Amino acid sequence: MYEPGPAVVDAVRNLHRVVNNAGATMRIVTAENDVTIGQPVVPDGVSGHASTDPRQPVFPPTEAEFESLETDFLESPELDAFKNRLIVQWPEFQSLRQCSIDILWKAKGGASGGKLTFGKCSKMPGLSRYYSREDFVIWIAADHVRNYAFDQVQLEALIYHELSHIGVEADEKTGELKWSIVAHDATVFFNEITRYGTWQQDLRILRQSYEQLALASGQ
Ligand SMILES: [Zn+2]
Structure with a gap:
C-alpha cells in the first residue's frame, strides 16, 4: 500500500476536517485511489439514526466531535449497521448472530510494537459484561482511519478483521456456547x-x- 509522508497526511487531515465541518463530501479520484471524504448532509427532518441505509458511506467522527463530548469513544449507528451487514453477509460469521457485539469509534488508536493499531476486538470480562450485556466490544481508530483516508472497502476489511477475532465453541456436556478471542x-x-x-x-x-x-x- 502507498505510504503517504507526514506532510500529505497533515494536508489530508485538514482537508477532511474542512469538508466534514461543512457537512459536505468530496470525492478524490487518482490513478490508484477513489476516496470520498466528509459526512453526507442528512436531509432536513430526517434524523441521522433513522436514515441508516446499510449502504450509506460510513465516516469517522472528527477530533472536534470527541473533544466536544469529552469522550474517547463514540457510538455510531452507521458503524453498527456496517458490522451487522457483514455478519449477515458472510457464512463464516453465522455463529456471531447469537453474539452481542458492540462497535465504537475510538478517538486515538495509538500504536503497539511500533505498528499503528487500527482496531481492537476484546471479550468483555464478567463484570463489564453484566453491566453492558455485550459479549464483545470492537473499537475502530477514528484518527488512523481519517489520517489514512480509508475508503469504504478498507473500513469494511478492518471490521471484517476484528469480527474474525471472535470465536465460539459449544460446551461438550451442556451445549452452552463459549466465546473466545481467536489469534491471527x-x-x-x-x-x-x-x-x-x-x-x-x-x-x-x-x-x-x-x-x-x-x-x-x-x-
Ligand atoms: Zn487482529
Missing part, C-alpha cells in the same frame, strides 16, 4: 519470507490464499 491465522516478518520462503504451514496457506486471489483477479 499467521504472524510473519517480511524478511523471514525473503530469507526462508513459506517455511511454515501457516505461511504456505497464506501463499495459497494469495495465489488464489491473484488468479481470481487475473494478476
